């Protein structure tokens with residue numbers, strides 16, 4: 067019988083949730099869902115020095131925002147828990163003792179100072195091997211016992227084979243071989259009783275029943291260590307898939323872990339939280355992310371998460387580096403914004419208005435949605451398009467009213483004429499448009515020129531949502547008040 071697929075996303079809580087990690091989580095999630103398996107979230111927090119107290123919150127929020135629900139893990143429980151490594155120390159200690167007993171691991175009493183000296187000497191002598199010199203590898207049982215009794219601090223190291231090769235199969239890259247001579251006797255258990263990444267990772271993947279490991283290709287170098295550890299424990303190694311590195315938009319280096327510099331010097335987002343704050347829809351980010359290192363068979367580009375569950379396949383993950391493309395991501399976002407139902411888009415825009423100090427409701431902004439949905443590429447742009455609906459523009463620079471090739475006086479004349487018309491017109495955008503356009507024709511002025519000061523009076527800006535629709539939403543009273551205020555403002559300058 068085919069084993070049930072179990073995959074895991076195993077981040078270390080050392081900082082903010084990077085989009086590279088999000089892609090790894092996404093691929094694991096999709097593979098699990100496609101295979102009807104389980105997606106496990108495991109927190110690898112054994113490096114206490116690099117621990118960041120907010121990292122877990124950022125991570126969980128990020129996964130939820132992307133819609134990548136995990137089946138087992140923090141907040142969910144499960145039969146293979148605990149899912150936080152710092153709560154599993156006893157498990158690692160027990161397992162590592164098995165290696166000590168079988169002679170595949172050993173206690174090392176070397177001080178950090180000695181280690182430094184050894185490495186410095188190797189470098190001075192241009193040694194081909196730089197690393198721990200396996201000084202304690204062959205200590206006798208009695209010597210070890212004596213040191214332990216004296217209370218000498220120690221770590222536990224792995225006894226690596228020193229000859230031959232370790233060959234590991236990667237499901238998409240084929241066999242990868244490593245010369246054992248270059249392998250180090252890595253530390254498995256540190257002197258503070260915490261396991262290293264290698265030990266905890268291998269033990270947990272086995273005990274949690276992980277069948278496939280999908281992770282970034284920066285872990286390829288750890289493969290021989292892990293393969294040897296599985297062998298030493300007598301366990302079967304899960305299937306391995308190493309995902310291609312993500313390069314920055316120039317394609318010349320890895321995508322930054324902190325923030326990408328744009329050509330103009332500004333810093334571009336790299337963390338899930340930042341994309342969310344800027345108003346990227348999770349649908350767009352997921353759609354974009356999946357294509358960073360994977361391609362479907364067809365040339366379809368737009369996918370929902372649900373569609374991806376049916377389409378995603380390990381075989382089509384690339385081995386060559388993937389390049390990040392901010393412009394493409396923003397285009398995706400624009401497309402996904404347009405795909406949302408107006409009610410849904412209103413609901414999603416609301417928090418961005420709130421953080422810009424605009425208090426409203428999804429119902430109130432619903433009529434405005436069709437005016438901006440084709441104009442915004444990020445939800446965070448919505449407040450600047452909509453703010454004039456909630457607050458009459460003030461202190462508009464007078465020059466802004468001046469129509470193309472015109473004068474301020476002309477702006478005033480136009481507004482005067484329009485003001486009169488507005489009193490009697492039906493406040494319906496087609497009526498407003500047709501009547502004002504007819505007026506422009508009578509005056510032998512181009513419609514755009516005639517509308518210009520009115521747009522500025524109503525919206526405060528020259529680039530704004532469609533004028534007549536906006537006027538209809540604002541209503542006669544408010545529009546007339548704005549035109550009156552603009553006229554007063556202009557008159558105070560032209561002294562008329």
Ligand code: GLU
Pocket residue numbers: 076077078110267280281282285
């Ligand atoms: N904790 C490791 C990380 O932060 C996990 C690597 C793995 O998936 O084996 O990426």
